[in-house]
Amino acid sequence: xxxxxxxxxxxxxxxxxxxxxxxxxxxxxxxxxxxxxxxxxxxxxxxxxxxxxxxxxxxxxxxxxxxxxxxxxxxxxxxxxxxxxxxxxxxxxxxxxxxxxxxxxxxxxxxxxxxxxxxxxxxxxxxxxxxxxxxxxxxxxxxxxxxxxxxxxxxxxxxxx
Amino acid sequence: xxxxxxxxxxxxxxxxxxxxxxxxxxxxxxxxxxxxxxxxxxxxxxxxxxxxxxxxxxxxxxxxxxxxxxxxxxxxxxxxxxxxxxxxxxxxxxxxxxxxxxxxxxxxxxxxxxxxxxxxxxxxxxxxxxxxxxxxxxxx
Numbered sequence: 021x022x023x024x025x026x027x028x029x030x031x032x033x034x035x036x037x038x039x040x041x042x043x044x045x046x047x048x049x050x051x052x053x054x055x056x057x058x059x060x061x062x063x064x065x066x067x068x069x070x071x072x073x074x075x076x077x078x079x080x081x082x083x084x085x086x087x088x089x090x091x092x093x094x095x096x097x098x099x100x101x102x103x104x105x106x107x108x109x110x111x112x113x114x115x116x117x118x119x120x121x122x123x124x125x126x127x128x129x130x131x132x133x134x135x136x137x138x139x140x141x142x143x144x145x146x147x148x149x150x151x152x153x154x155x156x157x158x159x160x161x162x163x164x165x166x167x168x169x170x171x172x173x174x175x176x177x178x179x180x181x
Numbered sequence: 182x183x184x185x186x187x188x189x190x191x192x193x194x195x196x197x198x199x200x201x202x203x204x205x206x207x208x209x210x211x212x213x214x215x216x217x218x219x220x221x222x223x224x225x226x227x228x229x230x231x232x233x234x235x236x237x238x239x240x241x242x243x244x245x246x247x248x249x250x251x252x253x254x255x256x257x258x259x260x261x262x263x264x265x266x267x268x269x270x271x272x273x274x275x276x277x278x279x280x281x282x283x284x285x286x287x288x289x290x291x292x293x294x295x296x297x298x299x300x301x302x303x304x305x306x307x308x309x310x311x312x313x314x315x316x317x318x319x320x321x
Contacts (some may be wrong), residue, residue: 091220114265
């Protein structure tokens with residue numbers, strides 16, 4: 021993940037994101053409606069800040085031309101010898117909101133690593149947790165969103181018991 | 182519509198069915214919008230044959246996003262100050278999810294009324310898939 025990412029907040033991106041979570045609230049796509057609300061403009065759903073992945077040049081979960089990709093093509097995985105448990109799952113996500121997002125905002129997102137810890141689990145073997153903290157500041161340097169994510173690498177696929 | 186502190190009490194709840202019979206297409210829409218193209222969420226061949234799961238499954242953030250829809254419907258737009266969850270079980274195509282908020286505390290912070298909510302989303306078998314908390318600004 022890049023240390024600093026520019027994250028432009030765009031109305032069409034918000035509209036597509038809201039559709040994907042099944043949220044038909046017009047504040048996410050109807051400018052005329054949004055003007056009459058307390059917020060006063062189109063804003064983004066509360067979990068939208070993670071869509072910063074679209075703007076991370078190094079994001080590892082996006083297919084790219086002429087680079088190995090671990091999803092299926094001719095074979096179930098196009099990277100040979102990949103362990104069966106590729107293991108990266110999302111364990112926790114926490115947001116703090118300082119003001120509503122607005123189309124036209126350009127956030128500067130800085131990422132820093134947090135804690136790392138381990139746990140034994142019956143369902144997936146050894147678990148390694150890694151915390152990532154992101155601060156999202158607007159064009160005036162004001163803090164808009166703080167995001168703390170915890171990822172987990174599992175020793176084997178999670179047992180569906 | 183925002184909530185009023187005067188009309189709210191500890192123990193009040195709000196719940197919504199946030200998805201019925203989750204489709205693989207919705208999961209693909211979430212991948213496209215969020216930018217998380219992990220094949221575990223859209224590539225059945227990879228997920229079953231290489232990763233060892235019974236089928237593709239939803240992004241944790243899709244479930245959190247649908248849980249957030251219940252929250253903004255309850256507390257109003259632009260009112261959340263915090264929202265955090267743990268992902269406790271995977272969500273699969275075909276799942277029906279119900280998200281619920283429970284009022285845990287109503288307090289004042291710098292002259293502003295704040296509600297603290299417990300947040301939980303369960304699947305059709307009552308299994309908790311997302312568990313966490315949220316806080317929001319209230320009208321007086």
